[in-house]
Ligand code: FES
């Protein structure tokens with residue numbers, strides 16, 4: 473809904489904040505942050521396909537970090553979601 | 557254009573006994589085609605130097621290398637072993653690594669994010685089966701890893717055989733290992749300062765090798781060096797894949813700790829084998845250096861020198877820092893003194909009447925050995 477002039481803008485939703493952060497960190501190579509953001513996004517979205525998309529990205533960044541435990545956890549989730 | 561029929565005829569005159577042999581023909585120095593031919597027959601088919609183990613000191617370190625236009629990735633694996641891969645993604649051929657860096661996990665291709673383990677295995681193919689589906693029937697990860705390049709390390713110098721068709725590395729390096737057996741398995745310490753320098757030479761790579769093979773030029777080109785290393789005090793040696801010269805009066809002012817357990821012959825000797833095609837070694841009782849020649853064009857070569865010491869203290873302590881600085885500066889000065897001759901010979905190769913030159917059987921034999929080796933490699 474467009475905000476009325478004079479009234480304060482509505483607070484951004486968590487999804488909007490996440491989206492903004494994903495864009496912001498996209499080119500930074502900050503794998504830890506990108507992994508965390510995609511994990512959070514996977515929980516937040518309601519569409520299972522979209523969740524699997526974010527899990528995939530979180531998994532890739534966990535691989536880049538070499539975080540074995542995280543990788544294993546994400547692979548379990550991806551397998552359950554039919555992504556692996 | 558390189559006239560290959562004419563070239564084969566000329567190469568036959570090179571691979572003759574030294575007294576009657578001609579030098580390599582002008583065309584092999586003065587045309588880009590020549591480097592293209594050498595790239596295939598010498599640098600790809602045989603063993604050649606691409607760098608140093610010290611370039612990737614820690615597990616996970618990776619360094620991209622442009623080896624005559626072939627993108628390679630020099631890598632130290634988690635167990636500390638050196639590996640070399642083609643630096644290209646197996647998906648769409650994107651360059652994988654553009655800058656030296658350490659990989660704690662996988663190597664991710666920046667294009668579609670296929671990921672490779674440090675052993676080269678294909679580890680992940682995101683969205684390859686559609687959004688969020690990370691596998692597909694038609695791509696077998698066990699067959700789609702990075703292309704590994706045969707490599708070997710000797711005294712921290714890294715060699716590759718890109719074609720994979722050369723003899724095993726240990727067989728190839730055996731004559732040099734034998735010649736330098738007193739040094740071959742010594743621990744080498746890379747300096748924390750004043751350990752390397754680079755020279756950008758406007759000359760064909762072979763001219764730098766040739767000049768390093770012989771001591772004939774010392775009294776004229778390196779008068780300072782000659783004061784403690786007279787022509788009479790030098791000797792030559794030749795083997796199937798290297799040749800060079802040694803001195804019997806190595807006695808520099810700079811004193812570093814010696815390598816352990818050296819026979820007494822090294823008290824006053826030093827040796828300088830030029831290892832074909834593109835690296836020369838320089839061993840002394842207290843330090844070692846190698847010069848890697850990286851041909852950038854038929855008339856341009858980057859010469860990179862890396863120095864190593866016998867003890868950690870010599871290589872890293874502040875106490876030895878001023879001496880290391882002096883030592884590196886001295887070697888840089890000596891190798892810089894050679895530049896006007898290698899560049900001068902490069903210019904000379906433009907003379908249509910120059911027929912490759914003549915060799916002195918007494919003084920030029922190691923240079924001729926290199927020429928004959930090049931002639932044989934190109935003839936194959
Ligand atoms: S080119 Fe490397 S993932 Fe596509």
Ligand SMILES: [Fe+2]
Nearest residue numbers: 767777778894
């Ligand atoms: Fe010289």
